[in-house]
Amino acid sequence: MDAWIISIGNELLIGRVVNTNAAWLAKKLTYLGIAVKRIVVVPDVEEEIVSVLREGLDKADVIITTGGLGPTPDDMTNAAIAKAIGAELVVDPDAERWVSEKYRQRGYPMTPERLKMAQIPRGSRPLYNSAGVAPGIWAEVAGRIIVALPGVPREMEAIFEEQVEPLLKARAPGRCFAEDLFRLAGVPEADLAPLIRDALKLDPRIYVKSHPKGHETGAPLEEIHIYGSAENCEEARRLVELVKSALIREISTRFPQARID
Amino acid sequence: MDAWIISIGNELLIGRVVNTNAAWLAKKLTYLGIAVKRIVVVPDVEEEIVSVLREGLDKADVIITTGGLGPTPDDMTNAAIAKAIGAELVVDPDAERWVSEKYRQRGYPMTPERLKMAQIPRGSRPLYNSAGVAPGIWAEVAGRIIVALPGVPREMEAIFEEQVEPLLKARAPGRCFAEDLFRLAGVPEADLAPLIRDALKLDPRIYVKSHPKGHETGAPLEEIHIYGSAENCEEARRLVELVKSALIREISTRFPQARID
Structure with missing residues (x-):
């Protein structure tokens, strides 16, 4: 099983942030017996993200993305994945419940920006974020897996260890x-x-x-x-x-x- | 002016090393007014390096590579650049003198592995390494620039600051x-x-x-x-x-x- 890691975010391309997420994920995947063949850092530009996702789908069995799942205008990973796999972007009822519940507990109402975080490509599943708000995404298309994780290291690690690692372990070819x-x-x-x-x-x-x-x-x-x-x-x-x-x-x-x- | 950074080395893809070189270079290029559009990490596999170099030549004005300039079998960046730009790999007389002199001072003879470090694509120029042995490379093809730097951070930084930065500053469009x-x-x-x-x-x-x-x-x-x-x-x-x-x-x-x- 081969993997690509796609790191999304301008902050990585201007040198403001060192890409520790990619190294953490690369080590995790390596120990699962999954060979990381490429790490690609792309800006917060939808067509760039879509283009690299498509290239990855062509060459790797598993693609892990980090970043771009939050509520701000430059967070567009869910839309880019939907476009790359040709699926409609829809509000997932579970994800909407998780997101609205977290805001409700603190007295914040739902807004379009918050609802955006509950959108996933139709047919994929949301991954609960125990360390933050924005859910991750697990999408499968033609035998390939795309996993989208938040860019905040603590949230990325929590979703990976709690949900992605067990699922990949079950799929990885016993290496x-x-x-x-x-x-x-x-x-x-x-x-x-x-x-x-x-x-x-x-x-x-x-x-x-x-x-x-x-x-x-x-x-x-x-x-x-x-x-x-x-x-x-x-x-x-x-x-x-x-x-x-x-x-x-x-x-x-x-x-x-x-x-x- | 747009740039790509290509980081070469398996150690980055198994998570043994965090890619601080790319962040350091991204910050330097950003401050020169050069926009880094992509960072790509590839393994020590010649065809992978050649393929990403060609993609970079197609999309960016400047490509900076790190890693793969040393004397071991997995160091193949000079050969990959030669292949990507369609130039012959030749021993550069200046580079050979720099490399052999450094070994000679310590009583080491030249060997095929040492001579390998003095090979650059015909028509390009070697960049003196004041912090180590392996020279860097400055290659130009059809108005595009490829700069190859060693993977050891101290050597990469020395060559960049002493030689690459002044050259890029002269080329960068005054931003x-x-x-x-x-x-x-x-x-x-x-x-x-x-x-x-x-x-x-x-x-x-x-x-x-x-x-x-x-x-x-x-x-x-x-x-x-x-x-x-x-x-x-x-x-x-x-x-x-x-x-x-x-x-x-x-x-x-x-x-x-x-x-x-």
């Missing part, structure tokens, strides 16, 4: 992700390259990547990250350990001066 | 960005929506966006961000202040209980 890490000092990254190339050949399910943390020629230091998914967690862990120990053995043989921890 | 912010407590975001819609009509160059920071019905609190670009800094600041004061006046009239600071 398990494992990873391990070691630090290596005293060997420039360029000298590691051939050893990593060999390690990558050990099993196609396992990936090895070095991340330079020091200075390549001055004080070489790398974090070596070994990760991948397999049919079950035991197998995933076994493969990661196999590749890790083979790589450490090679490094120690070729570079006796290397410090590994 | 200046300004912004201001105020906090508003006691008014739900949904009630602000019509006022923001009116404020957006005051000047097409200025954008207003509310960011919920509290709880919509429990303890409503928003940050209201007003920003935009104009022909010069004085005009940009004037427009931002004009919209800000009009909006505050409206809010105070309509919601006497609102707390603004």
Whole structure:
């Protein structure tokens, strides 16, 4: 199962907000055994959102969007999803009840802006927001899933963990992700390259990547990250350990001066 | 001038790394008066990188990439750019000298992996890396600019500030960005929506966006961000202040209980 994450909001494109939502979701999806193939940040412009949603529907099994579900004029994710999947935008009775109840409890009346948050594409289902007001959306079209979550991290995380994660777990093809890490000092990254190339050949399910943390020629230091998914967690862990120990053995043989921890 | 940022690296797609580079670059470009229209994160897969580069070349004036310039097998940004613009990948004499000199000073010989970092598309120019080894790349094709920067933040920032920023400043169409912010407590975001819609009509160059920071019905609190670009800094600041004061006046009239600071 492949996923795209679509982050909606001008604040991300002017550098006012760092996209921590995408990283949080990417980690969650990875651990569910779902491979995130792309993260796309688009502005609050309906045709841009629709166009990226359509591209995602063409290439991924699951699309998760964040942002654009609130009551202000630049919140247009529900309308964009409806357009992208060719469904009418309608007020959902459950969503309307949730939204109006939350305002009513505090003595606020319903307004067109508040009702807007209860609109979802016909045939999709609203996701209750236990940490805020705007409901999320779960839409399915031609075997593809679109999940729309709010941009406020606390609300996005609540809806994902309470409702989306269990649903995706039931759909995800029983894969398990494992990873391990070691630090290596005293060997420039360029000298590691051939050893990593060999390690990558050990099993196609396992990936090895070095991340330079020091200075390549001055004080070489790398974090070596070994990760991948397999049919079950035991197998995933076994493969990661196999590749890790083979790589450490090679490094120690070729570079006796290397410090590994 | 429109820009795309393309962030290259599996580590971003598994949620191991938060994309602070993209936010840093987005802010820098915004202040140069260059509008960032999209941020795309792609894996270390050549055809994916080539495909997004081509899409970017079709839609933006400037493309900035980060990551994939190092010596390991998964570093392939220089080859992907060459393919995307239809140029041959060649060793640049300046880049080769910079790279070999850095290794030589520490007693390391040149290897194929090190030489790989000195390869750039024919006709483009290398950008000296004062904070590391891998040079950046400045390529131009049919009036479009592609700038490739390393993924290590310190190196990316050094090359951008020392070389890319002055070059872009010379090309950017003399625009200046300004912004201001105020906090508003006691008014739900949904009630602000019509006022923001009116404020957006005051000047097409200025954008207003509310960011919920509290709880919509429990303890409503928003940050209201007003920003935009104009022909010069004085005009940009004037427009931002004009919209800000009009909006505050409206809010105070309509919601006497609102707390603004």
